[in-house]
Amino acid sequence: MKITAEEFRIKQSGTLAEVVQMNMRSGLVDTCIFQVISGRLFITLGLFLMGLWAGRKRLFVDTPDHRQFFRQLLMWSGALAAISTGVFWWLTGGDIFAQLEGWTGVVSNTAFDVHQATLSAFYVAGITLLFWQTRAVLLHALVSVGRMGLTTYLTDTLFGVLVFLGYGMGQLGHLGMAASVGLGLVFFALQIPFSNGWLARYQYGPVEWLWRSLTYLKPQPWRKSRTDAVALNPQPLPPKARADA
Structure with a gap:
């Protein structure tokens, strides 16, 4: 209980150095242990392989x-x-x-x-x-957010850190549940036009581009050409085929 109270205090009012030390001391270790004993590590690997299979089969x-x-x-x-x-x-x-x-x-x-x-x-x-x-407009708008999933995730994390932790606005324990959820929804809503605007010009999100470049050990093409736009946004089925489906 003392450890939990101390970790809450660090998150609520601690410095950046204290939060990093806490995460390195207990957070990272506990997370790694949990990933193994809970099976999450193997589930994550399985999901990556399923995604690879679905992509190669063009299942979507x-x-x-x-x-x-x-x-x-x-x-x-x-x-x-x-x-x-x-x-x-x-x-x-x-x-x-x-x-x-x-x-x-x-x-x-x-x-x-x-x-x-x-x-x-x-x-x-x-x-x-x-x-x-x-062909719902809202679902179409969310496509770009999904294609920039890692960028979106890290940006959400950064936003939450700056709002709730002590070296940011320190709202942990002060901002209510409804206000916290509402603030998160508003921030996510702002990410939708940002993601669509970004992928209108670039093939990948910024973090996705960096990850891909590190994977291939060389900078990857980033700006989107007209050919890329057509390839990444396949046309829907013609009316007759859609009716047969």
Whole structure:
């Protein structure tokens, strides 16, 4: 408890040096241990491999076959998510920290894992089909934010650090829940036009470009040519093909 109180004090009113020392002393170590014992490290690797496979298969390009695939995924993942969620709640009452023993614990943990995987698949399938079916303006606007995911994540982090931590505005523990969520939504809303404006001129977000350049050990082309714009924004299916789908 003393450690928790001290860490909260450092975050709320500590200097940048104190926060860095705290993160290096406990935060980084605890995070690495948690990544291993929780399986997150292996889950993250698996998700990277799934993304690589989906990209090479061009799974998110609108075609009749891909629509059928996502319809099936939506149906089966939704059914499994409902069943696994029901089993988990029945055994634990919805307490994700419940420590059950024996086969009851095995079943509840398995149900929770299936719930997470299938519900995620349900969301992916549903949003993909909605995007293809309606061509919603809001969903289109979010495409660029997703393509700049690392830049968006780090920018959000920087914004939160400057607002809440002690060497910024020090609002941790002072700003209420509703105000914090509202402030986060406003900042994210501002990132939408920024991301769209950036990717109208460049192929990658700034951090994505740096990461890609470090991966290939040489600077990558950054400015977007007309050919790049067409390749990165494939045209929707013609009306007849969309009707057949």
